[in-house]
Each structure stands twice: as structure tokens, then as C-alpha cells.
Amino acid sequence: MDIKELYKEIILDHGKNPRNFGKCNGYNADASGHNPLCGDKVHIYAKLDKEKKIEDLSFEGEGCAISLASASILTEIVKGQDYNISNIIIRDFLNMIKAQKKISLNSLKEDQITTMMSLSGVKEFPMRVKCATMAWHTLSNVLEIKKK
Amino acid sequence: MDIKELYKEIILDHGKNPRNFGKCNGYNADASGHNPLCGDKVHIYAKLDKEKKIEDLSFEGEGCAISLASASILTEIVKGQDYNISNIIIRDFLNMIKAQKKISLNSLKEDQITTMMSLSGVKEFPMRVKCATMAWHTLSNVLEIKKK
Amino acid sequence: MKINNIKKKFPIFKKKINGKNLIYLDSANSSQKPQSVINRMSYFYENEFSNVGRSVHTLAVEATNAFEKTRDLVQKFINSKYREEIVFTKGATEAINLVASTFGDKFINKGDEIILTELEHHSNYVPWHFLRETKGAVIKFSKLNDRLEIDPDDISKLINNRTKIIAVTHISNVTGGVTPLKKIIDIAKSKNIPVLVDGTQGAPHLKLDMQKLDCDFYAISCHKLYGPNGLGILYGKKNWLDQLSPYQGGGGMINEVKKENISYAETPTKFEAGTMQTAEVVAFGESIKLIDKLGIKNIYDHEEKVLNYGIEKLKRDNNVHLIGSPKEKASVISFTLKGIHPHDIATILDDDGVAIRAGHHCCQILHEKLGVPATARASIGLYNTLEDMDILYESINKCKKIFS
Amino acid sequence: MKINNIKKKFPIFKKKINGKNLIYLDSANSSQKPQSVINRMSYFYENEFSNVGRSVHTLAVEATNAFEKTRDLVQKFINSKYREEIVFTKGATEAINLVASTFGDKFINKGDEIILTELEHHSNYVPWHFLRETKGAVIKFSKLNDRLEIDPDDISKLINNRTKIIAVTHISNVTGGVTPLKKIIDIAKSKNIPVLVDGTQGAPHLKLDMQKLDCDFYAISCHKLYGPNGLGILYGKKNWLDQLSPYQGGGGMINEVKKENISYAETPTKFEAGTMQTAEVVAFGESIKLIDKLGIKNIYDHEEKVLNYGIEKLKRDNNVHLIGSPKEKASVISFTLKGIHPHDIATILDDDGVAIRAGHHCCQILHEKLGVPATARASIGLYNTLEDMDILYESINKCKKIFS
């Protein structure tokens, strides 16, 4: 596969200018992820309201373009979703990367799906899968913690 | 090499009926040897007189035919010799086994040399070298200890 | 795949020993390797070699995948619940040292007791002895019965509230006796005592099922399983491995390293310090494949036929004394020959191409009990045949002739 | 033997990566293997395999001889005084763990100090950290100077009467800096403090002479020396090794085993518990032979030419930031690229067949000091060429284009 399939415009853009970077105001749940082999780190901050909706979502972290872009895209897409939908989005994303499944969410807009799929090239680069999935696993932890 | 070169009549005889077995009367020096890998053991007892002669010499031990025969032959040949000659005999024996050198001792009788040389077949069986040399190394220790 | 023709898959059997065919009866010491294992290793070095788990380039990715695939194969092979329960070690010896050291550090204090048996290999005694030296632990040896079998009732009697662990062999490397593990583990579980099984001799012959067996630790040597040198496996229940501290420190086993403190990776990574035996692990996958293809049950049945045939033959000879008479026995015939030291037997047999082992087989406690410093041991692998037993028998006769 | 044509002796270079030639610049991680090493291992398994040191049959004798012959070769290679000073281990990591554990047991007590440097690999830190955890030892990190060199004067200042050992790398696996060992060892000797050298990166590039260097311990990884996986060497002065207790317990390292007590074998046997990596040790002999044939000095000169050529090229690029500027430097170029994370560099380079490593290279202390979590590292082995540096340079340009 062409290396440019991995480093698409949109990924390079998110990697260089990550959206929702920093701690969002009034966050009430957070968790961190870490890949000890390469040193990549991510910290996810979420503000969850009583109706089980993710009111606000942001991240901090350091790492490669893939991991930053992935975290950035994650916050863009999941912000504003409710718990259940968020979990389905996470599952679909991980399935796309790990099991090469298609994303087919009714609640997502066409361009949101396209954005998520920009990361699908990662599946051809097994050592980079963790870079792409870490933020998503971490958000999953945030939601898990909050449930308890 | 034929296995019978190793197990010569004379070796089998010494192996079955070791000479000078047990503790000799009035021994005043002794040392033991041990091969941890196979469990062979030998203990040499010597009675040394003031003129630096080995008045009496015996051994106890357990092990294979080669190791028993070797200890038995050792006691037969070295008994009655003085220190210096004993050390030369030991050296010549070890050289024969390890470096394939000939024995050429003026102080030994023809048949004594033949007896010692009956063990020369061992050099073709590297794993058995220790069996054949242990008693000789141990006697060397006995003499070393006594010197101090 | 037919087991009858299996010798052909092991290149060493083309070799002549003193002009004779090699009759290899030293598999309990280390087994020979099939061509598939040897080739896999060469192929790996020639085409795929890289360090695993560290770099992101193509070779590293392929190597890491191949390495981890063997972990999956091992998981299936021993039916452990989680793949994280598989730790690669240098051998069974290291596997047992790992447990004795880390379990001992955490759970064994002065006066605490460790139960072993008189049948244990030094590798399942010396590591525990270290705890006697460093911690003041007490070691109790469970006595064998007259058949030289491990007796669960005797183990049961040794247990008290200071007992911290029971470490026991699966199959004796001297008598071939198969330990009644299920009984021992039931007793231990009823008293909440963990059990380590030295499976070095068990793994090559018996179907393994960790979930059914329910032991806490199980040690395997890959080189006795037709695999490469320098590789072993520690199975440990995840719950235990998670509790234990790392064994060796180094690259790959850390989470985060600071000047003041260090945090460690998860199980099993935290136990795999430094560069691993990548090529060996990858090649060991082929051993498992071979065993699976033949079927471990078929291997056992075949070996049992050879074993029983050999025993029957040797029994006919009054000069042969067999060591132990366990009711359930696998793959090992140890014996002494009246008036002939085992070393002499081994040398004379070797002259006929018959490779056996003579010595205490790293079981001095047992040999002290037997009252002999050494025994001769013929051990059987999947490649041995009835004919091998005939040649062994004839060669033993030759010993007697030489010594008559 | 000509070093210019040496790639041909390493079969992996026939391999294509994404359709391109393999430019292997990850030798500091693990080196590729020459055909002679691979063939020796296969040949051994196919024709000579047996366990060593235990049985008396022909195969066992041959295997034992082959095994011990490598010990002789290693002795010559590092010019140690006694062959007993060579202990075979699983790797440099195990070698350092062995010393930290056994030396620590005996000589390090609460409040005693261990001096390391900020340049150390985790394998030369975590084992000492264990002593901090178990014994309350204190670890002091000697600070690097601005060139990221180890500074003997700084080490000297850290020494006091609680200092028990100094453990220091020979060559940094990140900066390539060559440690002024002679100075450090002189200082240490004048105060009677033993020195362990992590020679993992030193051995592949520098002429070793233990008697001249006069360190107390030296750790080597054979897989970085063009040898097989899963094998390392600990050199220790006989006087030290004799004093230390065994590290792992098991078969082969004992003198006599009784129910109440155990006595151990002599150095080095007492440190070689369990079945050793026979095939690996035998095959490693071929690595030494290859290095000897080429001449380690010629290897160094060749690598230096490649290194300097590469550095000069990269220096021309303002976006490239080289890590460290040690005056004496061997074989490693670590760098960062403005605005591009090392992982992305490694992935893009891999697309061109260029295998480098990205990450903290098991040196988090150093990376914390640098203020970056990861760097990119191109490391050079004897098979690398000037052309490899050209391709590296072009591929780095491609990174910049993609990210522009």
C-alpha cells in the first residue's frame, strides 16, 4: 500500500492542528492511556451531563501524527453524542481498524464517517494500530469509570 | 576404536578386584575427589614417612570400572615411591591420557609401565577421561597438602 | 502423518555412530529436532529476522507477529484460559526459578513451608533451597511409596498452616512415574495452597489442559518437546502472575522509567525482560504443529507400546534391575545391571550407536534413597521403535559379555 | 575477507521490503546473521545435537566439546585471563541481572550506593532498581555533559564510602558515545570500587581486552554480535565470580545435593543452571570467527566511514537535529526531525525499505533529559555502506515532503 494512504491530507491536518486540545472546561471524567514501548501518551477529558450525554470532550497528549490525529478526530465525532451511541462509535472504529469492518452508523453524518475512515489505512501497518486506537480505548475507559 | 581397547582384561580385573581398597593403617594424609556430574567418588589415604616416601597407600570410592581400576593401579604403582618420583609418575600418567604422550620413567619397571598404559585407551573416550584421572589428581592433592 | 515413519522427519537419524545407526534413547535429557523446526529457524534468520516488539519497520512487525503467534499456539496447546498466562523463559529451570524467586519474595517468610517430593529434579529443588538460605523457609520432602510413586496421602499429611506452596513433578525423569496430580491439586485447593507442576517431562507425552488440571504454575522445556534449545515456558494463572513482581529487569518489561521510580508492564510482558529468543519462539511453533498433527494421544500410545515392549524384554534378564515400578508410567526406563557401573554401560552401548544416559539424572535425593550413586536411563521419544528396544537389549547383553 | 562485499554473506539482504532493497539500520537493536552462523546452527541440529555435559554417549561428547570450544573462542575474543571467567547467559540483560542480584545479595545493604549514568539502558538500571526496592540501596545518576557524554569527573564526585559498585555503558545505544572507561576504572580502582560495564553496544564495534580494561564485569549480547538470539555472555573476574552465590538453581550447577543441604559447582558452572543454549553457543563460534577474519579494527574503521558520511549528510539539513555530539562516537545516529514524530519517520522510511528504530530505545532517563518522548535512530553494522546513508538521507527528505 502507498504510504500516502496512511498519511492522508486530513490526518496530517489533524496531526498538525489537533482539535479540542487541552482540558475542556468543567470536565468531570478523565483517563489516560500510555504505550510504554514508544512513549505515546494521551489524556482524555470529558464533561458528562446527567442525561448521559458527552457535553464536552477534549484531550492532551504527545505522540505521532497518527495518534494525535486519531485523538483529535475522536473528540470531534464523539462530542455531543450520548453514552450508548459513543460506545457504538468506539466499537465500530476499533472493528474497522482491527477487523477491517465497515462503519455503518445511522446516527453519524456522511462526512463524519468519511473522517473516521481516513484512519482505516492504519490496518495495513500493524505496529501503528496502537497509535490509532489508544485514544479510543482511553475514552472507553472514561465512560466505563463514569458508569460505576 | 574397539570398545575392548578400553575394557582390557587388566582393567576389568582391577575394576572388579581393586587392590589396596580401604583405609591403610596409620595413614597420615588423605584427600577426596568427586565428579558431581556422574557421582563418582574417590578417597585416597597415604602414610608418608619422614624421608618423603609413600610408605602405604590405599583408596576407597565408588564409580565405574575405569575409575576403580585407575585408582587401584595408582596405588599399586605409587606405593613405596618417594614424593618426587610420585609427582613425576602422576604427571606422566596425566600426560598420557590428556596429551597422548608416552611414559618414559626410568624408575618404573617394564610391567608397571604396561599396567599404567592399559588405561591409555581412555583418551579415545573424552567423557571418560575424568573417570581415569580423578584418583591421580586426588593423590596429587594429598601430596600438595602434605607439603604445606 | 504416520508415526511409524516419523524418524525420517528428524535429520539426525541419518547420522552413523561408530558406523552404526543412531538409537537415540536420551530424549528425557533433550529430544532431537524435526527438519521443520530447524528449517523454520533458518528461514526466519534468512528472511524475517528482527528484534520483536520494539521497532516499527516491516521486519520488526513480521517478527513480532510470528513471535506472538507461537504464544497463541502454546495457549491452545496447553488450553490456558488467557494468552497472557504464557511466559517465555530460557527453560523449565528458569521458569521454576522465576516462581520460586518472585513467589518467595512476596509470600514466603521465615518458618514457612514448601512441600517437594523425593522424586524432584534438582531444577525443582535448588530454587526452593535458595529460599531456605535467604528466607529461612522450611522444605519438606514427601516420601515415595515402595513403587517409587508420589503418594498424595503423604503430601496431605505434610500440609499444615505454614505450607505456602507444593512443587511437584508431572512425570519423573528417572522412574517415568506419572504423578496423580488431580488428587494432589484437589487436596491443595481444599486448603488454598498453590501448586507448581514441573511439567518438563509431562509436556512431551501427555495431553495438557491447564483449565482442567487447575494447577497454579506449570513449567515446560521446549528443547524436550522437539523444539529449539534455550527456550522454556512458564504457565501461571493470570491472577498469580499479576500479583508477582518482575523477575529480571531490563528492556521491554517496563511501563515507565523515572530516576526515582519505575513502573512495570502487564503480565506476561513484565516477566520478559531483555531481547527474547525470537527465532527459537518462532521455530517452536513448528514443534507444536508436529505434535498436533501426530496427535499427542497417538504419540503417547506409540511410546507406551515401545516402553512396554522394552520393559518386558529387560525384565526377562535377571541381571537387570528396574528402578521403580509405578503403575502409571511413561517413556523412561531406568535400570542398573549387576556388577556393571552405569557409566560403563553407557560407554559400551554407545559403541553400538545406542545413546542412553548414566548418572544421577539431576535427582540425587532419589539416588540417595536408592543407595546407588548412578543409574542407567533409556528414555523414549516419539521417534523410537520396537526395534530400538531390541538393539538396546542386545547391547546390554554385550555389556554382560565384556564384564563376564 | 573483504568488508565491502560482506552484505552477500547475510542472506536477509536478498529480501525485498515493499519492493525495495532492505537498508537495515537497526543493528543496535539486533544485528542480522551471516549464513555461516545460520548454517552452523542447522548443521548442529541436523548432525550433532545432544544435551551437553550430562551424558557420555558420542553425540553428547561432541556437543560438549563444540560448546566448550566456543568458551575458548570467547576467552580469546575478549582476552580474559581465565576461560572460567566466561558465563553464558540469555543475553546482556540476564548478565547484568545476575550480577545485580548476586552481588547485591552479598555486598549491598541499606543505604549503600550504586552509581549509574543518565545514559544507561533500562537493562542497566532496572536490575539495580530492584536492589533499591528490596534492600534500600541508593542509586545515583551521574550527569552527562552538554555533548551528552559520560563525565568521569562527575562520577568521581559521586563516589563516597557507601559506593559499592559503578555500572556504566561502554557505548551508548542512543548517542553512540564511547565512554572513557579507562579513566572511570582508574578512579574506581583507586577507591576499590568494582565496575560493571554494559558492553552490549561495545562488543560489536571495539576491540575488547578484559585484562587491559581491567573492569570487574562486562556484559555482552550475542544477537547484536551477528550471533543467535537468546544468548549473552557475562565476563566476571574469577575472584568476583568465585565469591558470588549462584543466580539460578537447577541441573548442572551443583556439587552435591542432600535433603538438608546443597553445595554448588565451581565458576562458571555454578552460574549455568539448567539446559544451556547449546546450539546457540556452538553457532556463536561462527560469529567470532567472522569478526576475527574481518578484523574488529577494520570493522570499526569501515563503520566509522559510514557513520561520518551519514552524519555529514544529515548535518546539512537544518530540520535534522542530532542527539548528542560525543567526541568519540561509534555506529549510532539518533535524530529528530522538526515537526515530524519519530514514529512517523520510521513508518515512512520503512516504505523505502529503510529499517530504523523510533522510540525511547529503552533509555527513558535520557529522553526525559532531552525533553522528548522519542527519537529516531539509525544504527550501523558491518554490512552497511555509504549508499545506505544516501538512501537514508533521501528517505528523510521524503518524510519532509509528505509532512510539508
Ligand SMILES: Cc1ncc(COP(=O)(O)O)c(C=O)c1O
Ligand atoms: C523433571 C525435570 N525437571 C526440570 C528439568 C530442567 O529442564 P531444563 O534443563 O530444560 O531447564 C528437567 C530436565 O533436565 C527434568 O527432567
Ligand SMILES: Cc1ncc(COP(=O)(O)O)c(C=O)c1O
Ligand atoms: C546498551 C544496552 N544495554 C543492554 C541491552 C540489553 O541487551 P539484551 O536485550 O540483548 O539483553 C541493550 C540492547 O537492547 C543495549 O543497547
